[in-house]
Amino acid sequence: MKLIKNVKFLIVGLGLIGGSYAQALSDLGYEVGAITRSQKSIDYALEKGFISSGTTEVTKEYVEDFDVIVFALYPKVLLSWLENYQGYFKSGALITDVTGVKGSIVYKIQDMLRDDVEFVGAHPMAGKEVYGVENADKSIFRNANYIVTPTDKNTKEGIEACAQLGRLLGFKTVAELSPEKHDEMIGFLSQLTHCIAVSLMTCKESEDLVNYTGDSFRDLTRIAKINEDMWCELFLLNKCELLSQMELFIEKFNELKEGIENSDTEKIKSIMRTSTQRRRYFDKK
Amino acid sequence: MKLIKNVKFLIVGLGLIGGSYAQALSDLGYEVGAITRSQKSIDYALEKGFISSGTTEVTKEYVEDFDVIVFALYPKVLLSWLENYQGYFKSGALITDVTGVKGSIVYKIQDMLRDDVEFVGAHPMAGKEVYGVENADKSIFRNANYIVTPTDKNTKEGIEACAQLGRLLGFKTVAELSPEKHDEMIGFLSQLTHCIAVSLMTCKESEDLVNYTGDSFRDLTRIAKINEDMWCELFLLNKCELLSQMELFIEKFNELKEGIENSDTEKIKSIMRTSTQRRRYFDKK
Numbered sequence: 001m002k003l004i005k006n007v008k009f010l011i012v013g014l015g016l017i018g019g020s021y022a023q024a025l026s027d028l029g030y031e032v033g034a035i036t037r038s039q040k041s042i043d044y045a046l047e048k049g050f051i052s053s054g055t056t057e058v059t060k061e062y063v064e065d066f067d068v069i070v071f072a073l074y075p076k077v078l079l080s081w082l083e084n085y086q087g088y089f090k091s092g093a094l095i096t097d098v099t100g101v102k103g104s105i106v107y108k109i110q111d112m113l114r115d116d117v118e119f120v121g122a123h124p125m126a127g128k129e130v131y132g133v134e135n136a137d138k139s140i141f142r143n144a145n146y147i148v149t150p151t152d153k154n155t156k157e158g159i160e161a162c163a164q165l166g167r168l169l170g171f172k173t174v175a176e177l178s179p180e181k182h183d184e185m186i187g188f189l190s191q192l193t194h195c196i197a198v199s200l201m202t203c204k205e206s207e208d209l210v211n212y213t214g215d216s217f218r219d220l221t222r223i224a225k226i227n228e229d230m231w232c233e234l235f236l237l238n239k240c241e242l243l244s245q246m247e248l249f250i251e252k253f254n255e256l257k258e259g260i261e262n263s264d265t266e267k268i269k270s271i272m273r274t275s276t277q278r279r280r281y282f283d284k285k
Numbered sequence: 286m287k288l289i290k291n292v293k294f295l296i297v298g299l300g301l302i303g304g305s306y307a308q309a310l311s312d313l314g315y316e317v318g319a320i321t322r323s324q325k326s327i328d329y330a331l332e333k334g335f336i337s338s339g340t341t342e343v344t345k346e347y348v349e350d351f352d353v354i355v356f357a358l359y360p361k362v363l364l365s366w367l368e369n370y371q372g373y374f375k376s377g378a379l380i381t382d383v384t385g386v387k388g389s390i391v392y393k394i395q396d397m398l399r400d401d402v403e404f405v406g407a408h409p410m411a412g413k414e415v416y417g418v419e420n421a422d423k424s425i426f427r428n429a430n431y432i433v434t435p436t437d438k439n440t441k442e443g444i445e446a447c448a449q450l451g452r453l454l455g456f457k458t459v460a461e462l463s464p465e466k467h468d469e470m471i472g473f474l475s476q477l478t479h480c481i482a483v484s485l486m487t488c489k490e491s492e493d494l495v496n497y498t499g500d501s502f503r504d505l506t507r508i509a510k511i512n513e514d515m516w517c518e519l520f521l522l523n524k525c526e527l528l529s530q531m532e533l534f535i536e537k538f539n540e541l542k543e544g545i546e547n548s549d550t551e552k553i554k555s556i557m558r559t560s561t562q563r564r565r566y567f568d569k570k
Contacts, residue, residue: 125499145497175496185497188489193501195545196481198560199538203530204473207566211460212430212470214410216478218567219504225564228557232550239545245488246542250535253484257531260524265517272513275483279510281492282503 010066014041018072019136022050063088071097095119101237102179120162121149146171187241197224295351299326303357304421307335348373356382380404386522387464405447406434431456472526482509
């Protein structure tokens with residue numbers, strides 16, 4: 001499938017990410033529909049021109065009109081949606097998602113799915129600390145990465161169409177990783193960082209610390225304002241990988257702690273030099 | 286001492302912070318001199334109008350001309366400077382510093398210092414990840430906190446003059462803490478955060494991770510590019526306090542890890558809710 005102009009997109013789940021997909025695709029001239037639980041979200045998206053139609057009810061008549069269906073739901077809701085309604089898809093439809101974990105989701109979906117539609121997993125690594133379609137904003141994709149996570153079950157065409165979607169949405173980079181590599185990477189870069197931020201934030205009943213807080217503490221805890229339902233689900237769906245990343249971090253943290261305990265300046269400085277050198281890779285150009 | 290217009294300031298150590306002090310005070314119309322090791326730094330500061338005089342040599346003739354002396358040196362260099370040259374101060378001079386630890390510095394200085402000058406410790410909680418007078422920029426004070434750390438040895442006038450200096454420099458808030466309270470606070474808000482950032486950054490040889498890195502990892506490791514000489518010295522000068530803050534963090538991190546190990550969603554969510562609630566205090570207004 002090529003994502004030419006007459007391709008119709010259905011967004012299932014009009015939250016921050018689903019809404020931003022809808023906005024970006026409508027702005028490009030595509031026809032975009034939506035299914036979501038709240039009529040208010042549909043009304044908002046219609047008013048803003050993010051979608052040209054939308055419904056809170058899942059019907060075959062509505063669903064079968066679309067060529068590409070993007071699921072922007074919590075993982076477990078996504079799985080039960082597919083169980084209940086996959087019969088409604090148009091034959092040949094391309095199905096994709098935005099879920100932040102892959103190994104525990106992608107294979108399950110591909111196993112349960114009809115043979116005449118194709119599911120290609122994708123993870124748009126973009127977000128905000130706010131939620132809902134009212135905060136949708138396609139500019140969050142601009143400096144972000146989009147990862148396609150194909151398996152043996154996927155076709156070249158399906159993978160390429162899914163990657164093309166990432167480029168259409170305006171992501172800075174579109175990459176391809178196996179579900180396993182994705183989960184390892186996300187366990188480290190995203191889930192571990194959230195665990196650290198949350199742990200730091202819960203160390204102290206810290207209202208009075210506000211008066212003394214500089215940018216360091218603010219930077220390290222920005223993501224500590226966290227949607228507990230979504231992140232708890234994501235953590236547990238990537239439990240093994242996340243736990244091994246957490247252990248790696250504790251090991252490194254204890255190495256530095258030992259250096260300090262022993263006033264071992266050479267060890268401390270050597271760790272800091274490695275840190276400085278590695279951080280340079282991540283300076284934004 | 287009131288910091289009226291004919292008060293003369295001497296900055297000892299023209300780096301990022303010393304240079305920014307000089308710039309701010311000169312812009313206010315004060316006469317500012319400097320002593321620093323590199324002639325190049327003096328030339329730069331003279332050319333930019335940060336100072337009206339400067340020298341690489343410490344002479345009585347030069348030092349005794351100044352009413353307020355600000356030390357922007359590494360802690361150990363500061364202590365040995367005072368040992369060698371405190372005889373040069375004008376009688377009645379106000380001495381202050383910018384050191385990031387207090388308990389291990391302030392009392393030592395006050396014990397060794399002549400009786401006819403007054404030392405009031407201060408910590409301007411501002412910085413950048415770059416160094417040197419060439420990067421001096423008084424705007425770093427604008428959203429930052431300035432902490433005065435008086436002891437029983439200080440006079441009301443000395444404390445007030447030191448606080449006035451913080452206000453003159455343009456700090457957002459000027460607060461007062463005992464050296465001990467300061468070190469506890471800084472051990473948590475600043476030193477622990479640097480330990481976390483450094484540990485996270487050294488977990489992996491991560492050049493290829495750059496392609497997948499979102500803002501979370503970048504935010505948590507911004508301060509991982511670290512001046513190892515300065516921070517190693519600061520860590521060890523606040524060793525006990527820092528270690529106890531590190532232990533607190535490990536405890537909280539392990540609590541969350543246990544929740545994940547046991548798939549204890551209620552525990553995980555409850556930690557996250559506390560985190561979200563506490564982070565709200567720190568949203569910048």
